[in-house]
Amino acid sequence: MPYSEIDQLAINTIRALSVDTTSNAKSGHPGAPMGLAPASHVLFSRIMKFNPSSPKWLNRDRFILSNGHACVLQYVMCHLLGYQMSIDDLKKFRQVGSKTPGHPETHDPTLNVETGAGPLGQGIAAAVGLAIGKAHSAAVYNRPGFDIFDNSTFCFLGDGCLQEGISSEASSLAGHLKLGNLVAIWDNNKVTIDGNTELSFDEDVEKRYEAYGWQILRVENGDSDLESIEKAFREAVACQDKPTLINLKTTIGFGSQQQGTHSVHGSPLKPDDAVQVKKLFGFNPEQTFQVPAEVYDFYQKRVDENRAAQKAYDAMYAEYAKAHPDLYNQLERILNRKLPEGWEKNLPLYKPGDAAVATRKLSEIVLDALCPVIPELVGGSADLTPSNLTRWQGAADFQHPSTNIGSYAGRYIRYGIREHGMAGIMNGLAVYGPIIPYGGTFLNFVSYGAGAVRMAALNNSRVIYVATHDSIGLGEDGPTHQPIETFAHFRAMPNIYCWRPADGNETSAAYLSALTHDSSPSILALTRQNLPQLENSTIENASKGGYVLYENKNANVTLVGTGSEVSLCLEAVKVLKSEYNLEARVVSLPCWEVFEEQTESYRLSVIPDGIPAMSVEVYSALGWTRYVHEAFGMTSFGESGTAKQLYEKYQFTPQGVAQRAQKTHEAYKDTPFIRSPVRRAF
Amino acid sequence: MPYSEIDQLAINTIRALSVDTTSNAKSGHPGAPMGLAPASHVLFSRIMKFNPSSPKWLNRDRFILSNGHACVLQYVMCHLLGYQMSIDDLKKFRQVGSKTPGHPETHDPTLNVETGAGPLGQGIAAAVGLAIGKAHSAAVYNRPGFDIFDNSTFCFLGDGCLQEGISSEASSLAGHLKLGNLVAIWDNNKVTIDGNTELSFDEDVEKRYEAYGWQILRVENGDSDLESIEKAFREAVACQDKPTLINLKTTIGFGSQQQGTHSVHGSPLKPDDAVQVKKLFGFNPEQTFQVPAEVYDFYQKRVDENRAAQKAYDAMYAEYAKAHPDLYNQLERILNRKLPEGWEKNLPLYKPGDAAVATRKLSEIVLDALCPVIPELVGGSADLTPSNLTRWQGAADFQHPSTNIGSYAGRYIRYGIREHGMAGIMNGLAVYGPIIPYGGTFLNFVSYGAGAVRMAALNNSRVIYVATHDSIGLGEDGPTHQPIETFAHFRAMPNIYCWRPADGNETSAAYLSALTHDSSPSILALTRQNLPQLENSTIENASKGGYVLYENKNANVTLVGTGSEVSLCLEAVKVLKSEYNLEARVVSLPCWEVFEEQTESYRLSVIPDGIPAMSVEVYSALGWTRYVHEAFGMTSFGESGTAKQLYEKYQFTPQGVAQRAQKTHEAYKDTPFIRSPVRRAF
């Protein structure tokens, strides 16, 4: 179908609304929306499959704005297409409580925001995750005549996204996995915040993506050659065995007097320039937020076609329910965010006297038990499978079938040595629908992926990081691999559960928590070294986040530990008695965030008034004074040596703990009232 | 010179020692050292310029082992070449207190470890930094007849380094900057921990690096074709306007029965395999750590040639001192880690009543004042120059001269949107010698570079992160850009100074601290919004890390703030008086780490016994109970809106602070003895 004046009018309307929205807010980024208006118009009017009345339609094409600062483009498109986005919402751009925050957020289910974006590079990694999600879901659920999953994923990205390392990691893996239907549209406008890309970015992006195994298409004139834009989109969607990069040459701030420069990137147009632009595009410069009626009509017709497509899909899906009831029921269960009936009965249980086992190995036992019964679990590791122990017995790899080393139905992803990419991809997997992702690396290298971990927390996504080798206890690899500050970092991050289990039952509890908190990510910190199975450690106790592991009504001090230091505290109790004639009680506190969810009276029963409490954890002690009076932790980086040598060097021994507990007792023994730190004034 | 039997014997000695060292330690990575032995032999015997008796020779060629797990190779070479590395040291591989930790560390100045490595990708980024350091230093200090700086930088790296995003970021910038004399040697052995690289990594690495603008060379047989290895090195060193990637095809664990598989990657050879290897290489399998005398002799001759080269260099350098005394004196001053006499007099001073200014702007004023007088300062930004305000007046860009937008003498680096790459490159700049690097990004995106920030702390490197837009106060960009957990993360990290200045004098103090703590990195968290100049804020006070900003002998409560919340606390004092009839005193605590260095009696004078203390900071409050009884902080991510709206929403207002201070007073008013949290039991 040829393009006509209405298309140009629609594009100019997008541009004018982008100018008005940012000018009205006195803040925001007009340049990229103005440059991307033509591609956006073509994409949403001719290519994409979606339904504004049913924004979460299972088989919708996914749209990701990786250059999230351009979000006014997405909001304007939402308005024009009939999503729940009014002109008033556009007028509240970047205001508290609005539907139109400064970067796309996922909190409003009526919009087409699949995942948060803004920190550059996150969007393209999430898009790779969405494309993996689609390939996997199609392999699992599609049947002849029933293409339950056959959507495409479109991702706009800017120069910044391409420069960020996470995009390299995710794009390299996407090429390896031969992900068809993944379409990345590079807004090649030669401008970044500092100025022209010649300042720092003159690599040959096309060649680089070819090196990753992508199909490369180019649109020389992305400002007005709508036919070429459409042709590129169609070729990209048709490509089944490669992701596609479209090099879309655009002019940032198209129409502005400052077009093509970084002046139009990050702040509204100057008032006289805005007037000039509006005139140029045929709008009355005295008025704002004008949308010609025929533009609404035009988009409405496109949307109606899409609605008809969804209707046909829904009919097909109803037939699917009859033809493949098991698959249908499983899918519906997962989409309703329910775990399989009775799944938690598969969690391994231990009793005191059972063999001492590393919690990474206990995690493997959990995965061996759960992965067969929870088909939505899709695991992986950033090339540390034999160390993380993340691959359950009988797992099959997620690989392109042509490789003969797996298939798209496989549920184990070989992420490669790409922690940030892995975490970003998991963010896409988590929101695709039928998948709960988990991924392994060393705890210290979760920090490499911190940017994406943060997005999971912001997105309210259930993503599980299996973080082994959780302390100096990993031993000989030395300080470059031994986390010190990592848990303080993630404990300080909102909406993420940080678990450090002490034994088998606590490891089972950690998975129980991670799987049932379906709007939050979780990090499971797991040891390399063996730990004993503790008395009083039960899934029920650990599921309170913290509990009394060893009670003593005459205690002079409460020792509070996590993970490998809980059994150490128990040893220290004996030394305190024999060498200092002091009594102690021991608390295990494997998850602060869950403990915070308990009542104050419960928390006071665990860490009571009247005696001082001391924490023992081989991390930076930062934060522990929230629960204890004195904190024993690491005050330096670790060293290379055996776990035993290191624990001795840093005095994490029964003797070292007891000495400090005695000092804690001494410091507080004359204090008339020892207030439990769990009491808070506000 | 043709290769002969002695070369092969030397190579086999390297391999046998690598086997022995890991077998003896029962831990470590023999595979990569065995595969890289030929390249290593050629590099150190024919190419590199170095002197084991003078390991820090200014013009030495730099060697970086980015695949740091292969460190046994570096230790073995150190031994054979005559560095202070005995066979006994090799026997202590991976033991506490040894010279031979599990990954290369910088703490031993007698070795050739330029920068720590191990977290994959860090080494190649640091190598780019070293190459920039050389290019810049040569442009500044070399004069006709005086090539003070003309070294090359060699970096071994593995598949893992290439997969990590940081290598993409740093390599792309290296190509842009046309860094000659930078030679990256890819140990292309087709194996990673999970197995064959076909599992996750089949991109075309040569093409990717071509896309970055690198010269590509290939050695088809890196196991034994020494002539081709040498030829590649020589071509690489000769290339003046491009960095070089050598695709060196090797066999991991060459000689082992398991060669070419991941079995030889991360653990010692099986005993019978070790016997077999020793036999294969002509060694007595009953003996360990054998070095034929002729191998020592051979390397000694090479080293003697190098010593002669240094002697000639030293003579030239002595002439340079006479011919260019100003340059010489400046260089010597910097290499001795002294700042210019009286430099600190240039630090800007403010008095109460001076205009309210954003601390990012105050930072710019500091840089405008210092950069002209401290020529070793080399700045930059990850494409946020107009926001970070990191480019001082009169700065010139560091660029290849052919670009006409700067020169190698320029001191301002356009890092592009590559935070992790920037931080990793700064680690190389910091250890090259004549440079103190600083780099800007938003505080929230320092987290993207956390892996490299950690290496700076581990390396004891003076690197300064200028981290603007430091809180929800940045406003409309919203939660994706607003740090919450960031400071808790870095406060928990050993050996890094985290500054959050409240006004102009505190900003000057932050720079004073960052520049004078020459064995630690520093992060300066700076506001986007304006802050008033405070009474009692002086450089001297702030240089104690914390001090009483507003004293009140009758105070009921101590309010402790940082940065933008200090002036808020002062406002809250008035509300506390007028609405609650309570008295308060105010403490500014801009740097915890410096405050910790003060005496306990000083700290008690700032946060005394007897009254409760409450902190006010718009971050996660995690950690604050180290100094205060109650902590007011953010308990969620922020939102998109104006700074004013957001401070109101989260109740960071005089009223909100006063309310919580009143509750704090209420909670503690009947406590018989209120112990200051700065008192510690141990």
Ligand SMILES: [Ca+2]
């Ligand atoms: Ca751009």
Ligand SMILES: [Ca+2]
């Ligand atoms: Ca390899």
